[in-house]
Amino acid sequence: MKTSIALAGILLAGTSIISAQAINGAGATFPYPIYGKWFEEFRQKNPSIEINYQSKGSGAGIAQLTEGTVDFGASDMPMKDEQIAALKVKALHFPTVLGGLVPTYNLPGLADLKFSSEMLAGIFLGKITKWNDAKIAKANPGIKLPATDIIVVHRSDGSGTTFVFTDYLSKISPEWKAGPGANTSIKWPTGVGQQGNEGVAGMVKQTPGAVGYVELIYALKNKMEYGSVQNAAGVYLKANLESVTAAAAGAANNMPADFRVSITNAPGKDAYPIASFTWLLIPSQIQDAQKRTALVSFLKWMLADGQKDCAALGYAPLPKEVVARELKQIAQIH
Amino acid sequence: MGDEIARLVTLAFGATVVLITILLIWNLWGTSAPSRHKFGLGFLWGTNWDPNANDFGALPFVYGTVMTSIMALVISVPLGVGAAIFLAELAPPGLSSGCTFLVELLAAVPSVIYGMLAIFTVVPLMREYIEPALKGAFGYLPQFQGPMLGVGYLTAAVVLAIMTFPYIIAISREALLEVPRDQREAALALGATRWETTFKVVVPYARLGILGSIFLGLARALGETMAITMVIGNDSTLHASWFAPGYTIAAVLANEFAEATGKVYTSALVELGLVLFLVTIVINALARLLVLATTRKGTAKVV
Numbered sequence: 333m334k335t336s337i338a339l340a341g342i343l344l345a346g347t348s349i350i351s352a353q354a355i356n357g358a359g360a361t362f363p364y365p366i367y368g369k370w371f372e373e374f375r376q377k378n379p380s381i382e383i384n385y386q387s388k389g390s391g392a393g394i395a396q397l398t399e400g401t402v403d404f405g406a407s408d409m410p411m412k413d414e415q416i417a418a419l420k421v422k423a424l425h426f427p428t429v430l431g432g433l434v435p436t437y438n439l440p441g442l443a444d445l446k447f448s449s450e451m452l453a454g455i456f457l458g459k460i461t462k463w464n465d466a467k468i469a470k471a472n473p474g475i476k477l478p479a480t481d482i483i484v485v486h487r488s489d490g491s492g493t494t495f496v497f498t499d500y501l502s503k504i505s506p507e508w509k510a511g512p513g514a515n516t517s518i519k520w521p522t523g524v525g526q527q528g529n530e531g532v533a534g535m536v537k538q539t540p541g542a543v544g545y546v547e548l549i550y551a552l553k554n555k556m557e558y559g560s561v562q563n564a565a566g567v568y569l570k571a572n573l574e575s576v577t578a579a580a581a582g583a584a585n586n587m588p589a590d591f592r593v594s595i596t597n598a599p600g601k602d603a604y605p606i607a608s609f610t611w612l613l614i615p616s617q618i619q620d621a622q623k624r625t626a627l628v629s630f631l632k633w634m635l636a637d638g639q640k641d642c643a644a645l646g647y648a649p650l651p652k653e654v655v656a657r658e659l660k661q662i663a664q665i666h
Numbered sequence: 667m668g669d670e671i672a673r674l675v676t677l678a679f680g681a682t683v684v685l686i687t688i689l690l691i692w693n694l695w696g697t698s699a700p701s702r703h704k705f706g707l708g709f710l711w712g713t714n715w716d717p718n719a720n721d722f723g724a725l726p727f728v729y730g731t732v733m734t735s736i737m738a739l740v741i742s743v744p745l746g747v748g749a750a751i752f753l754a755e756l757a758p759p760g761l762s763s764g765c766t767f768l769v770e771l772l773a774a775v776p777s778v779i780y781g782m783l784a785i786f787t788v789v790p791l792m793r794e795y796i797e798p799a800l801k802g803a804f805g806y807l808p809q810f811q812g813p814m815l816g817v818g819y820l821t822a823a824v825v826l827a828i829m830t831f832p833y834i835i836a837i838s839r840e841a842l843l844e845v846p847r848d849q850r851e852a853a854l855a856l857g858a859t860r861w862e863t864t865f866k867v868v869v870p871y872a873r874l875g876i877l878g879s880i881f882l883g884l885a886r887a888l889g890e891t892m893a894i895t896m897v898i899g900n901d902s903t904l905h906a907s908w909f910a911p912g913y914t915i916a917a918v919l920a921n922e923f924a925e926a927t928g929k930v931y932t933s934a935l936v937e938l939g940l941v942l943f944l945v946t947i948v949i950n951a952l953a954r955l956l957v958l959a960t961t962r963k964g965t966a967k968v969v
């Protein structure tokens with residue numbers, strides 16, 4: 333008797349899993365911690381909707397969306413025109429949170445180094461090779477700089493982080509734009525490649541004279557020292573959640589209707605220059621009415637209550653202007 | 667009847683080996699088509715790897731793969747074979763079995779663990795001591811010039827040497843223990859010293875097994891991915907200096923495949939996989955030839 337009840341229970345549990353609406357997505361790894369939290373919180377509020385997410389990388393997310401093996405994608409870089417052309421169903425870009433990148437370096441005793449834009453471009457182009465270079469001294473008056481070699485450390489794995497950083501360098505340096513350019517993987521003019529934020533941070537930490545870039549979240553979680561960066565208005569800013577959100581607000585005025593926008597080197601004196609959105613890619617036509625309703629209600633919840641989770645996890649929340657425009661875009665999902 | 671069934675079943679098992687090989691080549695060949703058509707054979711000696719310009723060449727990766735593997739063997743073969751001779755011929759039995767246990771343990775350690783050891787120990791050692799010493803002694807050679815980063819071809823080779831070392835010891839030792847006792851006794855009876863017996867009789871007798879251990883080490887070195895990508899510096903520019911960062915085929919595949927966008931880029935990475943397959947086949951073929959040559963030489967001596 334007992335076993336038959338248990339069996340019935342298992343069978344019932346089974347049917348409830350089947351009847352729950354399962355939505356599958358794949359893509360960027362950078363927002364995975366907050367996406368995981370969102371999907372779980374949303375499932376608790378709406379037990380009938382279960383959203384599964386595989387953090388396989390932005391490229392894989394776009395590829396799977398194109399093949400139609402997932403219900404939605406996620407990416408750290410906006411889709412390119414040729415990627416959009418390959419889609420069977422038009423996809424809408426929904427910015428979800430913001431991230432920033434910080435320069436990290438290893439110069440014992442020199443805290444809060446200032447990075448001017450010409451200095452960053454020069455270092456990563458391999459044109460500035462010593463720490464006591466005149467351009468570095470110009471940005472850091474009154475600081476005694478050592479005559480050591482600069483060792484550039486960059487990401488070796490294809491990454492949205494590299495895209496954001498090289499996109500920023502392309503905006504501040506014509507030479508960078510014409511040379512290495514912006515992409516998830518590029519041909520680096522100089523330096524050493526390491527895997528992941530932890531690889532770059534580890535290499536910088538143990539190599540005197542090294543400089544690299546890591547995600548702000550990673551730097552905050554690991555209490556790393558990092559430098560301030562000169563923004564488009566000429567102000568030196570240290571990255572934090574406010575200055576990253578300000579970058580999005582600064583760019584909001586010139587934002588295209590489809591949200592495919594880079595907010596690196598954004599205008600405004602409070603805007604941190606190396607910042608980026610990360611996007612959910614939602615098909616504009618969803619045949620399955622249940623899935624459509626579920627995704628729409630998730631998006632609405634994410635833009636309101638979901639945003640409140642950002643700060644605790646180290647992500648910068650979306651500015652109000654962007655949220656308002658995204659709410660309008662939801663109406664385009666049919 | 668039973669024999670016939672056994673024959674067919676084992677034949678099917680045997681056929682899977684052939685099938686997997688054919689499937690692998692067919693798959694790599696097919697998926698790499700866009701890149702093969704665009705770059706032709708020039709892919710093999712192209713030195714540029716620029717995902718933004720959609721221009722790809724394999725040479726920096728082939729060079730890095732072959733170079734680090736050969737350097738690794740130059741370090742690990744004398745050490746490994748020497749240690750095997752000690753363990754098989756000279757060490758007291760207790761020490762020998764203890765060491766053998768450790769060697770087999772080392773051979774089973776996952777490569778990412780070696781990578782961590784490398785990052786925290788080998789890289790600083792290379793940067794602070796070994797590379798400056800080499801630069802001081804051989805700084806006039808281009809191989810030992812340039813900034814000493816601690817990561818690069820030489821460090822990768824040292825880490826590969828550490829990783830292939832247990833394989834070479836374990837299998838060489840087995841081969842030496844296989845040498846029949848009467849061979850040793852005969853040599854000793856002829857008045858050879860222990861040393862002469864080991865080097866003129868036992869080691870030549872076991873040379874096929876020792877060569878086998880070296881090829882196995884080489885195979886591991888050519889395909890090693892995780893540990894290498896952690897220490898080689900992942901730079902697709904060709905450098906003459908051994909201190910400079912480089913790249914291997916397996917490392918670039920691990921790094922760039924997941925986020926590769928566009929047909930040509932993805933297929934160029936697949937073609938690199940095909941090239942690694944070719945490099946492995948060529949090196950294995952050369953190794954076979956070497957075995958044949960030494961076997962003939964040995965026979966001639968006996969006659």
